[in-house]
Amino acid sequence: MYRHLALLRGINVSGHNMIKMDVLKTLLEKAGFQNVQTYIQSGNVFIDSEEEHGPSVGFKIKQEIFSQLGFDVPVIVITKEDLEACLNNNPYLKEKEADTKKLYFTFISKELSENSIHDLKMSQVKPDEAVIDKNRIYVKYAIGAGKTRFDQKYIEKKLNVKATMRNWNTVVKLLEMYSV
Structure with missing residues (x-):
């Protein structure tokens, strides 16, 4: 299992792309990520995944947010x-x-x-x-x-x-x- 930090850009800013962190946590858990933990409302999310490649994890998170919430949110995964x-x-x-x-x-x-x-x-x-x-x-x-x-x-x-x-x-x- 690999630990990743996903940084979401442009959520919960000036009333745009509003995503509550508990909703995001549940969405990512349903997508198969484990040990999901968020920090403040600006889109900092720790996850555990069997996928080692950060950009692949980011792409999956981006797809889940778009398919479930309809927001096109850039995601950058860092170490x-x-x-x-x-x-x-x-x-x-x-x-x-x-x-x-x-x-x-x-x-x-x-x-x-x-x-x-x-x-x-x-x-x-x-x-x-x-x-x-x-x-x-x-x-x-x-x-x-x-x-x-x-x-x-x-x-x-x-x-x-x-x-x-x-x-x-x-x-x-x-x-x-x-x-x-």
């Missing part, structure tokens, strides 16, 4: 190692007085090259900053996530990928939960 890398490799933590309230992580549907940073056209979203690390982007907001153009829609458009963002506190909590 415990992805979460650990967020906290251990974050270049912004090396700065003096790093403010974790302004640190976010964008999880991407495919691995990116370091050259992909040029495609983001960061000069258009200054003073926000970003660093690409394979299938995730470390983001540091100058003011805050709610006051920027540099959001997941911007990233998806510039890089032609599916993306979902989580803040520092959520990633810390998800890593804690991964070990339980």
